Amino acid sequence: MSFVTLNPGDFVVSADSITSTLWSDNTTTLVNYFTSSTAITNNAYLPVYNVNPASNTSALPQFTISYGQINGSGSAPLNAAIPGKSPTRITYGQFRTLITGDENTNLNFGAGNTNSPDFYVINISRANYKEKLFLSTFNLALSGSDGINPSLIKLTNNSADVTSLTYCDAGRVFDIVSGSNGSSTTSIPANSSAAGYTVSGSYGKFLPDVGLIILNARALALSASFGGIGLSPNTGNTSNALGSTNTGLYNSLKNASSFGFSLNSEETITSDYVFVRIQNSDFNYTTNPSMISGSGEFYYPSLINNPQTYITTVGLYNDNNELLAVAKLSKPLVKDFTKEALVRVKLDF
Amino acid sequence: MGFLNNTSVTVDAILTKKGRELLAKNDGSFRITQFSLSDDEIDYTLYNPNHPSGSAYYGEAIEAMPILEAFPDETQIMKYKLLTLPRGTAKLPVLDVGYAQITLRQGASLAITPQTLNYLGATTTFEPSGYTATIGDSRVLATFNGVGVNTTEAQALNSSTTIGTNVSKTVVGTTINLTATTVNTLFGTRSSLSTILIITGRDSGARITIPVTITKVTS
Numbered sequence: 364m365s366f367v368t369l370n371p372g373d374f375v376v377s378a379d380s381i382t383s384t385l386w387s388d389n390t391t392t393l394v395n396y397f398t399s400s401t402a403i404t405n406n407a408y409l410p411v412y413n414v415n416p417a418s419n420t421s422a423l424p425q426f427t428i429s430y431g432q433i434n435g436s437g438s439a440p441l442n443a444a445i446p447g448k449s450p451t452r453i454t455y456g457q458f459r460t461l462i463t464g465d466e467n468t469n470l471n472f473g474a475g476n477t478n479s480p481d482f483y484v485i486n487i488s489r490a491n492y493k494e495k496l497f498l499s500t501f502n503l504a505l506s507g508s509d510g511i512n513p514s515l516i517k518l519t520n521n522s523a524d525v526t527s528l529t530y531c532d533a534g535r536v537f538d539i540v541s542g543s544n545g546s547s548t549t550s551i552p553a554n555s556s557a558a559g560y561t562v563s564g565s566y567g568k569f570l571p572d573v574g575l576i577i578l579n580a581r582a583l584a585l586s587a588s589f590g591g592i593g594l595s596p597n598t599g600n601t602s603n604a605l606g607s608t609n610t611g612l613y614n615s616l617k618n619a620s621s622f623g624f625s626l627n628s629e630e631t632i633t634s635d636y637v638f639v640r641i642q643n644s645d646f647n648y649t650t651n652p653s654m655i656s657g658s659g660e661f662y663y664p665s666l667i668n669n670p671q672t673y674i675t676t677v678g679l680y681n682d683n684n685e686l687l688a689v690a691k692l693s694k695p696l697v698k699d700f701t702k703e704a705l706v707r708v709k710l711d712f
Numbered sequence: 713m714g715f716l717n718n719t720s721v722t723v724d725a726i727l728t729k730k731g732r733e734l735l736a737k738n739d740g741s742f743r744i745t746q747f748s749l750s751d752d753e754i755d756y757t758l759y760n761p762n763h764p765s766g767s768a769y770y771g772e773a774i775e776a777m778p779i780l781e782a783f784p785d786e787t788q789i790m791k792y793k794l795l796t797l798p799r800g801t802a803k804l805p806v807l808d809v810g811y812a813q814i815t816l817r818q819g820a821s822l823a824i825t826p827q828t829l830n831y832l833g834a835t836t837t838f839e840p841s842g843y844t845a846t847i848g849d850s851r852v853l854a855t856f857n858g859v860g861v862n863t864t865e866a867q868a869l870n871s872s873t874t875i876g877t878n879v880s881k882t883v884v885g886t887t888i889n890l891t892a893t894t895v896n897t898l899f900g901t902r903s904s905l906s907t908i909l910i911i912t913g914r915d916s917g918a919r920i921t922i923p924v925t926i927t928k929v930t931s
Contacts, residue, residue: 364796364917365793365916366748366914366917367747367748368746369745369746637725637744641749644799646795647794648796648801648804649754649794649804651792652792653755653757655804655806658830659805659806661802661803667801668799672794673771674750675750676752676790677749681743681745681746683865683866683869683884684746684844684912686728686730686786687731687742688731689782689783689790691782692779693723695771697775707721709725710724
């Protein structure tokens with residue numbers, strides 16, 4: 364016999380959370396931002412790269428920037444005869460539906476902006492964040508001018524401050540606040556009543572399960588003393604206006620590039636452990652042609668009564684003897700009638 | 713007084729091409745139920761029963777062998793299975809199919825009835841559980857099935873089909889029927905197609921690999 368049936372107790376399924384760096388170059392903090400000269404239809408969004416796509420053809424977008432406005436201002440209508448139905452309106456409706464699940468409920472960034480008419484969206488590339496964003500690693504620096512205080516703001520989510528999770532239609536949701544590593548700062552901007560928040564509410568929403576960062580445009584538009592960076596969207600009804608708005612946030616990222624954008628990904632890897640139990644009386648003979656002649660006789664007579672084999676490979680089969688998975692040992696494992704072995708085979712999905 | 717080593721060896725497995733195919737089929741056929749072991753890569757001529765340091769060192773050269781990573785091609789791995797046989801077995805089972813190689817013209821058929829030599833004291837026997845036959849490239853055969861084993865699993869296996877590129881196909885039976893393809897486009901500019909047929913005894917684990925050549929019939 365060359366097959367051994369596995370028992371139910373030989374299988375263990377384990378799910379482990381694996382965190383890793385999010386950006387393509389495996390760095391924890393993105394400090395270089397580039398855009399492509401390739402035009403996006405209607406300037407609906409702006410892909411941001413970690414290397415220059417003009418000189419590196421394998422460059423991949425790390426995230427995109429887009430802007431949504433409830434009335435469609437800030438971009439050209441898709442059809443001049445139908446005002447208001449523009450890319451900014453589409454973006455607003457798209458993310459409002461995704462986040463609130465209700466076309467009649469606008470985004471609520473808290474006291475000062477409970478019915479927000481607009482927002483920026485940073486949409487992390489799915490291949491980068493794998494399954495979800497890792498909460499307390501989120502640190503994003505923005506600056507309205509040249510990265511020098513006080514126009515510089517450092518944002519994080521409030522995942523370390525909250526005592527209970529809040530869910531929306533897009534999974535877990537956290538406020539984006541001024542602070543670092545998941546904790547709000549203790550300083551309170553002018554006219555604000557809470558540390559880390561502005562008079563126009565939080566800086567945005569952090570949605571780790573869908574890889575989205577929604578930034579409160581009203582908070583960013585505030586002046587430095589109120590906790591903002593003076594970033595205002597272009598309200599013109601032209602395609603270039605939306606390009607200008609997206610580029611405005613991009614420039615705010617670049618201005619603060621010395622602090623960068625740090626974020627990690629999180630992924631649940633489900634592993635199937637199969638315990639292969641090798642009894643002393645099993646697998647002591649081999650069909651290896653270097654041990655036996657064409658007629659099946661041993662080359663070494665001493666192996667007749669004391670056969671010895673070397674396990675190198677474990678094959679996992681279905682009932683039809685079809686080889687489904689295979690594992691190799693790092694070195695040959697000697698086996699004879701006096702030895703037993705336990706091999707734990709890990710199969711990741 | 714020391715502690716006994718109770719640790720297990722942990723190895724990472726990869727899915728084979730067949731495993732991925734069956735996973736994609738999502739028909740329940742991807743279900744691990746049994747295992748087997750092999751000593752692929754091991755060259756037993758390195759075994760040295762005359763080692764001056766004694767019997768503990770007979771396998772020294774083999775144990776020092778660095779092992780390659782696993783191959784995903786199920787026809788190229790688990791080639792030399794380890795067997796469970798009674799102690800004192802003097803001759804190991806080998807398969808005899810009557811052919812060292814198979815050459816078929818397009819559309820021609822062949823029935824193979826394997827036998828096992830030296831198995832459980834019998835000089836020649838037909839294994840009760842039959843034989844597993846795997847063709848490396850299922851496209852080269854118009855029909856490929858096994859007869860003589862009537863279990864549900866064997867019948868399901870014999871009737872399964874995967875369309876597309878060169879995937880292997882496995883059937884079970886005491887007799888394996890092959891009919892060469894009649895599709896000309898597979899040949900392209902070549903006059904023949906080649907693949908391998910692997911036959912394994914389901915009881916003994918003995919295995920034989922036979923080259924298969926399909927020759928084009930010029931019309």
